[in-house]
Amino acid sequence: MKLxxxxxxxxxxVKIEYIKQIxxxxxxxxxxxxxxxxxxxxMESINKVKETVEKAGLNFDVIESVPVHEDIKLGFxxxxxxxENYKQNIINLGKAGVKVICYNFMPVFDWTRxxxxxxxxxxxxALVYYKDQINKMDPLKGELSLPGWDSSYTKEDLKxxxxxxxxxxxxxxxxxxEYFLKEIIPVAEASNVKMAIHPDDPPWSIFGxxxxxxxxxxxxxxxxxxxxxxxxxxxxxxxxxxxxxxxxVRMVDKYSAQGRIHFMHVRNIKLLDDGSFEESAHYSSCGSxxxxxxxxxxxxxxxxxxxRPDHGRMIWGETGKPGYGLYDRALGAMYIAxxxxxxxxxxxx
Ligand code: DNO
Numbered sequence: 001m002k003l004x005x006x007x008x009x010x011x012x013x014v015k016i017e018y019i020k021q022i023x024x025x026x027x028x029x030x031x032x033x034x035x036x037x038x039x040x041x042x043m044e045s046i047n048k049v050k051e052t053v054e055k056a057g058l059n060f061d062v063i064e065s066v067p068v069h070e071d072i073k074l075g076f077x078x079x080x081x082x083x084e085n086y087k088q089n090i091i092n093l094g095k096a097g098v099k100v101i102c103y104n105f106m107p108v109f110d111w112t113r114x115x116x117x118x119x120x121x122x123x124x125x126a127l128v129y130y131k132d133q134i135n136k137m138d139p140l141k142g143e144l145s146l147p148g149w150d151s152s153y154t155k156e157d158l159k160x161x162x163x164x165x166x167x168x169x170x171x172x173x174x175x176x177x178e179y180f181l182k183e184i185i186p187v188a189e190a191s192n193v194k195m196a197i198h199p200d201d202p203p204w205s206i207f208g209x210x211x212x213x214x215x216x217x218x219x220x221x222x223x224x225x226x227x228x229x230x231x232x233x234x235x236x237x238x239x240x241x242x243x244x245x246x247x248x249v250r251m252v253d254k255y256s257a258q259g260r261i262h263f264m265h266v267r268n269i270k271l272l273d274d275g276s277f278e279e280s281a282h283y284s285s286c287g288s289x290x291x292x293x294x295x296x297x298x299x300x301x302x303x304x305x306x307x308r309p310d311h312g313r314m315i316w317g318e319t320g321k322p323g324y325g326l327y328d329r330a331l332g333a334m335y336i337a338x339x340x341x342x343x344x345x346x347x348x349x
Pocket of ligand 1: 064065102103104110111198236265311323
């Protein structure tokens with residue numbers, strides 16, 4: 001297991017030197033943030049980030065994310081041009097030594113929460129998804145202020161996108177995903193870059209938009225679309241785990257045994273009775289997921305991919321990007337590394 005940490009580049013309030021100070025930290029997970037979705041990342045900009053990461057003593061092995069243009073998800077004829085650009089990005093990143101690319105296939109919105117600063121009992125704040133809050137939201141009325149919801153969308157753009165998606169259903173989305181994978185996976189194989197799709201967060205349809213990377217059954221289907229090791233998963237425990245229908249330990253065990261998990265996002269959530277959830281500290285008893293069992297499954301299968309502590313709460317007065325502060329993610333990293341070290345030692349005895 002290679003421990004990694006997401007870093008948003010020079011603009012990130014979390015300094016890269018601080019990340020290096022976390023014991024056993026191996027890699028930075030980052031992206032090129034100033035190129036519009038669908039365009040090619042230049043070798044120059046890739047190499048610049050690589051240099052910064054390596055200068056800090058960390059590896060530049062994982063990209064999160066190379067975003068997929070909506071025309072590809074919608075299956076428009078313009079997709080071919082964007083797919084060619086996507087392939088070029090895989091080639092360029094492969095040249096720079098990148099080993100894993102994380103991406104997602106969620107229409108319009110990436111991860112979605114109803115509130116970013118919910119005060120928990122201990123005074124920390126966390127990201128939450130309360131169904132009653134979501135039900136009151138109407139993205140077409142312009143109530144968009146959550147991260148992951150591209151703030152560059154105007155109300156008109158959104159209306160237009162919603163109109164386009166109203167004409168396609170889940171099966172169409174599967175067809176468009178398959179088309180995309182059949183094009184890009186051979187390039188990933190040739191470039192020795194493993195593709196790792198991120199599950200939909202939360203794993204159900206929101207605002208009437210189709211979502212398909214949601215359940216074990218669908219992940220099985222996804223992996224069969226192109227049966228190559230290079231067509232793999234980012235297994236995000238918190239995303240899949242927010243559906244009580246998903247058995248995360250079983251999924252981690254199954255897909256790591258198959259060698260199809262290239263990147264793990266580990267975080268915990270507290271499931272509430274009505275299907276809502278709150279993000280919690282990584283520590284197992286703070287949430288509904290058993291992180292020790294998850295790590296045991298990975299360890300048993302000799303997981304050799306990348307793992308990052310996912311969202312943390314905001315603690316100790318830290319401010320900054322919700323979910324992506326230094327302190328709670330660093331606590332999460334050490335908790336995870338501690339479990340791993342223990343498993344290594346116990347297995348030696
Ligand atoms: C949220 C992240 C996601 C993830 C993308 C991958 O914090 O896990 O935004 O980066 O879905 O494409």
